[in-house]
Amino acid sequence: MKDIIKHYTNGEVTIVWKPGVCIHSEKCFHGLPAVFNPGQKPWINVEAATTEQIISQVKQCPSGALSFFMNTEYRYNATGRHRIKGTKINFSDKS
Numbered sequence: 001m002k003d004i005i006k007h008y009t010n011g012e013v014t015i016v017w018k019p020g021v022c023i024h025s026e027k028c029f030h031g032l033p034a035v036f037n038p039g040q041k042p043w044i045n046v047e048a049a050t051t052e053q054i055i056s057q058v059k060q061c062p063s064g065a066l067s068f069f070m071n072t073e074y075r076y077n078a079t080g081r082h083r084i085k086g087t088k089i090n091f092s093d094k095s
């Protein structure tokens with residue numbers, strides 16, 4: 001279980017969940033229960049809040065089990081599709 005990594009996305013942001021790192025503080029559940037609900041499957045419903053709300057809550061995870069990255073954005077021009085952004089953000093350092 002330690003190496004399991006799951007992803008949940010709303011198309012704009014992707015939540016990364018590492019169950020082996022979770023210390024079960026329930027901070028996510030109490031802070032944003034519409035999204036983080038162990039009683040539902042899947043337990044993360046990324047469509048139940050805004051991207052900003054989700055990011056704010058993920059940043060409060062005390063163990064680093066939750067992190068996120070913004071999904072890649074593309075720009076289209078005459079030569080085709082080009083990736084312009086794919087920002088990975090890791091909050092293990094709590095900065």
Ligand code: SF4
Pocket residue numbers: 021022023024025026027028029060061062063064065066
């Ligand atoms: S806030 Fe982080 S450590 Fe606490 S239950 Fe949620 S995922 Fe686990």
